[in-house]
Amino acid sequence: xxxxxxxxxxxxxxxxxxxxxxxxxxxxxxxxxxxxxxxxxxxxxxxxxxxxxxxxxxxxxxxxxxxxxxxxxxxxxxxxxxxxxxxxxxxxxxxxxxxxxxxxxxxxxxxxxxxxxxxxxxxxxxxxxxxxxxxxxxxxxxxxxxxxxxxxxxxxxxxxxxxxxxxxxxxxxxxxxxxxxxxxxxxxxxxxxxxxxxxxxxxxxxxxxxxxxxxxxxxxxxxxxxxxxxxxxxxxxxxxxxxxxxxxxxxxxxxxxxxxxxxxxxxxxxxxxxxxxxxxxxxxxxxxxxxxxxxxxxx
Amino acid sequence: xxxxxxxxxxxxxxxxxxxxxxxxxxxxxxxxxxxxxxxxxxxxxxxxxxxxxxxxxxxxxxxxxxxxxxxxxxxxxxxxxxxxxxxxxxxxxxxxxxxxxxxxxxxxxxxxxxxxxxxxxxxxxxxxxxxxxxxxxxxxxxxxxxxxxxxxxxxxxxxxxxxxxxx
Numbered sequence: 001x002x003x004x005x006x007x008x009x010x011x012x013x014x015x016x017x018x019x020x021x022x023x024x025x026x027x028x029x030x031x032x033x034x035x036x037x038x039x040x041x042x043x044x045x046x047x048x049x050x051x052x053x054x055x056x057x058x059x060x061x062x063x064x065x066x067x068x069x070x071x072x073x074x075x076x077x078x079x080x081x082x083x084x085x086x087x088x089x090x091x092x093x094x095x096x097x098x099x100x101x102x103x104x105x106x107x108x109x110x111x112x113x114x115x116x117x118x119x120x121x122x123x124x125x126x127x128x129x130x131x132x133x134x135x136x137x138x139x140x141x142x143x144x145x146x147x148x149x150x151x152x153x154x155x156x157x158x159x160x161x162x163x164x165x166x167x168x169x170x171x172x173x174x175x176x177x178x179x180x181x182x183x184x185x186x187x188x189x190x191x192x193x194x195x196x197x198x199x200x201x202x203x204x205x206x207x208x209x210x211x212x213x214x215x216x217x218x219x220x221x222x223x224x225x226x227x228x229x230x231x232x233x234x235x236x237x238x239x240x241x242x243x244x245x246x247x248x249x250x251x252x253x254x255x256x257x258x259x260x261x262x263x264x265x266x267x268x269x270x271x272x273x274x275x276x277x278x279x280x281x282x283x284x285x286x287x288x289x290x291x292x293x294x295x296x297x298x299x
Numbered sequence: 300x301x302x303x304x305x306x307x308x309x310x311x312x313x314x315x316x317x318x319x320x321x322x323x324x325x326x327x328x329x330x331x332x333x334x335x336x337x338x339x340x341x342x343x344x345x346x347x348x349x350x351x352x353x354x355x356x357x358x359x360x361x362x363x364x365x366x367x368x369x370x371x372x373x374x375x376x377x378x379x380x381x382x383x384x385x386x387x388x389x390x391x392x393x394x395x396x397x398x399x400x401x402x403x404x405x406x407x408x409x410x411x412x413x414x415x416x417x418x419x420x421x422x423x424x425x426x427x428x429x430x431x432x433x434x435x436x437x438x439x440x441x442x443x444x445x446x447x448x449x450x451x452x453x454x455x456x457x458x459x460x461x462x463x464x465x466x
Binding site for chain 1: 452462
């Protein structure tokens with residue numbers, strides 16, 4: 001804890017800061033001999049998850065819609081000294097998911113860890129969401145998590161070996177997310193599925209958890225059209241900062257370690273208090289329709 | 300996890316072997332009084348009886364142990380941290396809301412929303428507040444507790460979680 005970098009919060013505020021990226025919370029061999037499959041692992045939060053697993057020694061199968069992005073991510077992860085394999089897959093299609101698992105296991109060995117991260121998200125008014133957009137956002141997250149998790153579980157059950165799944169959910173799952181109706185639905189489905197899948201697969205020693213993540217800026221973040229980037233946004237979060245992408249990756253991977261070997265069915269909110277910020281007196285309510293150009297604006 | 304809590308002083312109120320072991324193994328010094336960076340409060344096991352069989356005195360004792368003493372303890376801890384100009388971490392550990400009697404259900408629910416509130420009120424003091432409500436007692440609970448009070452969980456505050464599928 002302390003103040004090791006300049007932040008736009010008042011100087012007398014005290015912030016909690018994570019250890020640096022090169023100090024992961026688990027030993028470098030905690031996932032040795034295991035392979036993780038990360039959906040949407042080529043960039044953003046998926047890449048952070050993939051790196052965190054690699055810091056624990058897991059081989060990483062990087063799955064993405066775009067093979068180019070998956071390959072770029074895999075190249076980054078390989079620098080950590082683990083084997084990687086990049087694949088293109090649409091997680092909405094069960095046959096494609098099965099084929100991708102075959103490909104990953106052919107390249108890297110049995111997949112014993114799964115990170116469901118694939119998702120799409122963009123601010124838009126509910127009345128403007130086309131059926132295509134609704135289907136894309138909800139089905140990548142909901143059907144994608146179902147398809148990948150069930151494919152994973154069937155293989156682990158046949159093998160007679162357990163495994164661990166972590167889902168990338170979001171901080172707004174218990175509150176609604178005005179201006180982002182498709183993602184509000186999609187991310188909560190992932191969280192509530194987490195609990196039931198954990199119960200269904202507990203007899204097979206397959207654990208399922210989720211991290212309900214707050215704002216962890218990365219190269220492909222959506223923050224609306226905002227002058228000055230994300231720096232000013234740090235002050236709106238109770239913690240006084242946005243999250244560091246690696247602390248999200250670490251918590252995700254931590255849930256899959258034997259250190260937390262009994263953890264299952266949990267949805268852990270990691271958002272610096274962002275979803276809890278409220279008071280009876282707040283700035284005037286602005287309907288999403290009328291904040292087109294503001295933070296998280298949709299225009 | 301050897302260095303999660305290196306250099307930290309932790310006070311644990313209530314007895315819990317797995318949590319005490321994990322926090323010590325993570326490098327913290329356990330203290331029973333004086334300055335501490337971390338305060339962990341563990342609820343003592345509650346008796347479970349139907350509400351109509353509880354006297355008001357028993358009801359009040361349940362609320363006192365499960366809620367009032369925890370709030371007052373958190374106030375004291377936070378005041379001491381603010382006086383030092385330092386952040387800190389509070390962790391409450393107890394059973395899930397529906398695990399015991401109505402006294403526990405009331406106290407645990409109140410505690411959960413208190414955690415969400417204090418996590419925000421004290422966020423800019425660098426003080427994080429979280430809770431684990433679980434039936435589990437083993438090493439996973441210990442490790443999760445140690446993680447939550449460490450800087451690795453610097454972006455986790457106001458969070459209430461369990462451990463197992465029945466939590």
